[in-house]
Amino acid sequence: MKVTVHRKAHFxxxxxxxxxxxxxxKNTVVFGKCNNPNYHGHNYELIVSVTGPxxxxxxxVIDMKVLKDLIYEEVEEYLDHKNLNEDVAEFKDLNPxxxxxxxxxxxxxxxxxxxxxxxxxxxxxxxxxxVTYAGEE
Amino acid sequence: MKVTVHRKAHFxxxxxxxxxxxxxxKNTVVFGKCNNPNYHGHNYELIVSVTGPxxxxxxxVIDMKVLKDLIYEEVEEYLDHKNLNEDVAEFKDLNPxxxxxxxxxxxxxxxxxxxxxxxxxxxxxxxxxxVTYAGEE
Amino acid sequence: MKVTVHRKAHFxxxxxxxxxxxxxxKNTVVFGKCNNPNYHGHNYELIVSVTGPxxxxxxxVIDMKVLKDLIYEEVEEYLDHKNLNEDVAEFKDLNPxxxxxxxxxxxxxxxxxxxxxxxxxxxxxxxxxxVTYAGEE
Amino acid sequence: MKVTVHRKAHFxxxxxxxxxxxxxxKNTVVFGKCNNPNYHGHNYELIVSVTGPxxxxxxxVIDMKVLKDLIYEEVEEYLDHKNLNEDVAEFKDLNPxxxxxxxxxxxxxxxxxxxxxxxxxxxxxxxxxxVTYAGEE
Amino acid sequence: MKVTVHRKAHFxxxxxxxxxxxxxxKNTVVFGKCNNPNYHGHNYELIVSVTGPxxxxxxxVIDMKVLKDLIYEEVEEYLDHKNLNEDVAEFKDLNPxxxxxxxxxxxxxxxxxxxxxxxxxxxxxxxxxxVTYAGEE
Amino acid sequence: MKVTVHRKAHFxxxxxxxxxxxxxxKNTVVFGKCNNPNYHGHNYELIVSVTGPxxxxxxxVIDMKVLKDLIYEEVEEYLDHKNLNEDVAEFKDLNPxxxxxxxxxxxxxxxxxxxxxxxxxxxxxxxxxxVTYAGEE
Numbered sequence: 001m002k003v004t005v006h007r008k009a010h011f012x013x014x015x016x017x018x019x020x021x022x023x024x025x026k027n028t029v030v031f032g033k034c035n036n037p038n039y040h041g042h043n044y045e046l047i048v049s050v051t052g053p054x055x056x057x058x059x060x061v062i063d064m065k066v067l068k069d070l071i072y073e074e075v076e077e078y079l080d081h082k083n084l085n086e087d088v089a090e091f092k093d094l095n096p097x098x099x100x101x102x103x104x105x106x107x108x109x110x111x112x113x114x115x116x117x118x119x120x121x122x123x124x125x126x127x128x129x130x131v132t133y134a135g136e137e
Numbered sequence: 138m139k140v141t142v143h144r145k146a147h148f149x150x151x152x153x154x155x156x157x158x159x160x161x162x163k164n165t166v167v168f169g170k171c172n173n174p175n176y177h178g179h180n181y182e183l184i185v186s187v188t189g190p191x192x193x194x195x196x197x198v199i200d201m202k203v204l205k206d207l208i209y210e211e212v213e214e215y216l217d218h219k220n221l222n223e224d225v226a227e228f229k230d231l232n233p234x235x236x237x238x239x240x241x242x243x244x245x246x247x248x249x250x251x252x253x254x255x256x257x258x259x260x261x262x263x264x265x266x267x268v269t270y271a272g273e274e
Numbered sequence: 275m276k277v278t279v280h281r282k283a284h285f286x287x288x289x290x291x292x293x294x295x296x297x298x299x300k301n302t303v304v305f306g307k308c309n310n311p312n313y314h315g316h317n318y319e320l321i322v323s324v325t326g327p328x329x330x331x332x333x334x335v336i337d338m339k340v341l342k343d344l345i346y347e348e349v350e351e352y353l354d355h356k357n358l359n360e361d362v363a364e365f366k367d368l369n370p371x372x373x374x375x376x377x378x379x380x381x382x383x384x385x386x387x388x389x390x391x392x393x394x395x396x397x398x399x400x401x402x403x404x405v406t407y408a409g410e411e
Numbered sequence: 412m413k414v415t416v417h418r419k420a421h422f423x424x425x426x427x428x429x430x431x432x433x434x435x436x437k438n439t440v441v442f443g444k445c446n447n448p449n450y451h452g453h454n455y456e457l458i459v460s461v462t463g464p465x466x467x468x469x470x471x472v473i474d475m476k477v478l479k480d481l482i483y484e485e486v487e488e489y490l491d492h493k494n495l496n497e498d499v500a501e502f503k504d505l506n507p508x509x510x511x512x513x514x515x516x517x518x519x520x521x522x523x524x525x526x527x528x529x530x531x532x533x534x535x536x537x538x539x540x541x542v543t544y545a546g547e548e
Numbered sequence: 549m550k551v552t553v554h555r556k557a558h559f560x561x562x563x564x565x566x567x568x569x570x571x572x573x574k575n576t577v578v579f580g581k582c583n584n585p586n587y588h589g590h591n592y593e594l595i596v597s598v599t600g601p602x603x604x605x606x607x608x609v610i611d612m613k614v615l616k617d618l619i620y621e622e623v624e625e626y627l628d629h630k631n632l633n634e635d636v637a638e639f640k641d642l643n644p645x646x647x648x649x650x651x652x653x654x655x656x657x658x659x660x661x662x663x664x665x666x667x668x669x670x671x672x673x674x675x676x677x678x679v680t681y682a683g684e685e
Numbered sequence: 686m687k688v689t690v691h692r693k694a695h696f697x698x699x700x701x702x703x704x705x706x707x708x709x710x711k712n713t714v715v716f717g718k719c720n721n722p723n724y725h726g727h728n729y730e731l732i733v734s735v736t737g738p739x740x741x742x743x744x745x746v747i748d749m750k751v752l753k754d755l756i757y758e759e760v761e762e763y764l765d766h767k768n769l770n771e772d773v774a775e776f777k778d779l780n781p782x783x784x785x786x787x788x789x790x791x792x793x794x795x796x797x798x799x800x801x802x803x804x805x806x807x808x809x810x811x812x813x814x815x816v817t818y819a820g821e822e
Contacts, residue, residue: 010811010812012725012726012727012811013725013726014699014723014724014725014726014768015726033765033766034766036766036767036768036772038699038724038767038768038771038772039699039723039724039726039768040697040698040699040726040765040766040767040768041697041698041699041700041724041725041726041727042697042726042727042728043727043728043811043812045812080718080725081718081719081721081725082721082723082725083699083721083723083724083725086723087721087723126695126697126728127695127728127730
């Protein structure tokens with residue numbers, strides 16, 4: 001009996017979409033106002049979804065307190081109130097689009113969740129724009 | 138690395154559920170108050186989901202501004218503040234149930250989105266009733 | 275000790291904004307696409323707020339079951355799945371703007387709620403447009 | 412043409428996480444404050460998702476009124492305002508975790524929904540914790 | 549320049565509506581299924597609103613971190629995962645209706661917030677039922 | 686008959702809480718991680734509330750299209766995708782706390798709304814932190 005357990009979390013951050021190897025003109029054409037050199041920012045809402053069998057002892061797929069603490073350590077402490085471009089190692093040479101942020105979060109959590117459990121992350125950049133990533137198949 | 142990008146949109150419209158080839162009695166038995174001949178209406182909330190590889194140049198699956206404009210042109214301008222039965226060609230002989238509206242929206246968007254990208258639409262008729270359609274497999 | 279008790283409810287309806295005594299041109303200038311002669315519609319969300327002292331016997335300002343049933347009878351049954359312009363007596367000569375619908379709902383409920391209790395209604399026409407009415411002071 | 416139809420419902424209930432065959436100490440270590448012997452409680456939000464072909468006669472996968480009534484009879488009347496541990500047969504020897512409640516709801520609905528339709532349930536225990544179950548494959 | 553600062557918080561709890569000095573019959577007539585002797589429960593959402601002048605030094609009415617910690621200590625730690633009737637002193641002889649819970653929370657916070665600031669609390673018992681209390685004038 | 690009309694809008698921005706005339710140490714003690722020198726950011730949700738009599742001609746307090754356009758010009762275009770500290774004149778010497786941002790927005794809108802109408806703004810910095818400002822009485 002496979003069940004998916006979902007946990008919501010939250011962080012807010014500044015970012016800017018641009019490529020260092022492109023001209024200012026090209027960055028503005030492609031990324032528009034998301035390329036403001038002084039940055040803009042978002043409240044990111046995150047849903048972490050873990051799929052696996054129910055442990056017959058506890059009735060849990062994964063203990064929600066464990067999952068909540070893991071998200072806190074790997075995502076919230078790492079990204080909250082940060083400038084993604086300036087303060088976060090993974091984005092030194094990676095454009096912090098919602099797609100790429102979701103990939104970074106997925107990789108950080110994947111390393112800490114038991115291998116028999118599947119992992120998917122959904123990241124809201126705004127209430128109207130969001131992305132989902134479940135790893136390579 | 139495949140990611141799904143979601144964009145929310147909104148339109149409101151009047152509609153009525155009924156079949157021209159059925160009697161009034163049968164329409165009322167099957168469709169109840171949704172068959173009011175003077176119409177009723179909804180705020181439709183739409184989520185358009187596009188799945189594909191991340192473009193390594195931009196970090197995007199699809200540019201959200203492009204997707205937003207496409208939804209505006211193909212769905213919002215076409216359906217907003219309309220009477221679905223009277224004003225929209227696709228529903229002249231098709232009952233505008235949430236299922237069928239989702240199918241019409243999916244077809245209109247599918248024609249304009251690159252073929253290597255998968256498409257799914259979720260349509261909320263009310264906050265408690267909604268449908269999802271991802272095309273024929 | 276005065277407390278306000280709030281109850282949410284829901285109905286959906288078709289309507290059209292226009293004045294019979296204006297020309298089509300003037301109606302279109304003032305009301306834009308809200309003047310579609312074939313109607314459009316909304317999911318209306320309603321919050322009914324009742325303020326008064328706590329009954330020391332029950333701990334209630336007003337019994338929520340009583341308030342819920344009253345809203346059902348006076349508002350939901352009366353307006354749900356209706357064409358406001360065509361099916362509802364109060365709008366035969368009154369433009370069904372959100373402001374006027376809130377006024378009609380307030381009057382219907384005011385007549386059935388004890389006089390020592392204050393009444394306010396908030397009506398969402400869309401998630402982004404809403405109005406509040408608390409009667410004449 | 413396969414579509415998924417979703418319907419939201421609501422119930423609230425008390426529960427306690429523990430195993431009768433464990434010591435108080437072990438229950439507290441594993442279940443923390445969820446093991447309060449006097450119970451705590453939640454507003455459970457439920458989404459029932461039914462997937463199948465659109466009926467060409469009606470334009471429905473399943474009539475929403477039928478689905479709404481089925482959820483009311485099998486889930487809301489059965490679980491609303493109940494103590495899950497004390498009042499609900501399925502939890503006499505089953506820990507009422509969100510995972511297990513979702514399984515119980517799925518089983519109750521599965522028995523009443525036509526076999527050619529697929530069924531999935533999503534159960535929110537809080538706005539931040541939720542689970543999804545779609546049956547054994 | 550007076551501004552109101554609002555902070556949302558959350559707790560979940562079991563409760564039962566009844567009066568010890570009433571017969572079972574009367575309790576059932578007045579409180580219906582809310583009188584289940586085995587309790588039921590809710591996710592309570594709380595909004596705490598503090599009104600006062602902006603401190604010209606900090607730009608704050610009240611430091612949100614201070615307010616967040618105060619709500620945690622006085623409300624969340626005190627009420628979360630509790631049985632309100634059995635575990636909370638204020639409800640030993642007070643019916644834990646939403647109205648009375650709001651009053652108890654207001655009193656606990658009022659004692660810890662500077663007197664020149666006004667205080668209002670809004671308590672959601674369910675997404676559809678909520679109450680507001682601002683103290684005696 | 687006085688009614689309040691509310692319109693929701695949205696912008697996102699980067700900011701940093703600090704005072705130029707304070708030491709780094711004092712800024713960190715008072716503003717904590719909100720003082721990140723590289724900035725962080727938010728999705729700001731705004732509710733603009735306008736109170737006045739219903740125009741008997743139109744049934745409007747204020748035309749929602751007019752209010753929507755006014756908010757777009759005075760708030761969304763002015764603040765969206767901006768760094769509040771660096772890009773917005775009003776915050777050159779004013780700490781961009783939620784309280785102060787609400788004040789700036791109120792002033793900008795007040796100048797463009799007819800004097801017989803009352804104005805209140807509610808600004809969400811996060812889904813859990815928000816402020817309300819209605820001007821000096």
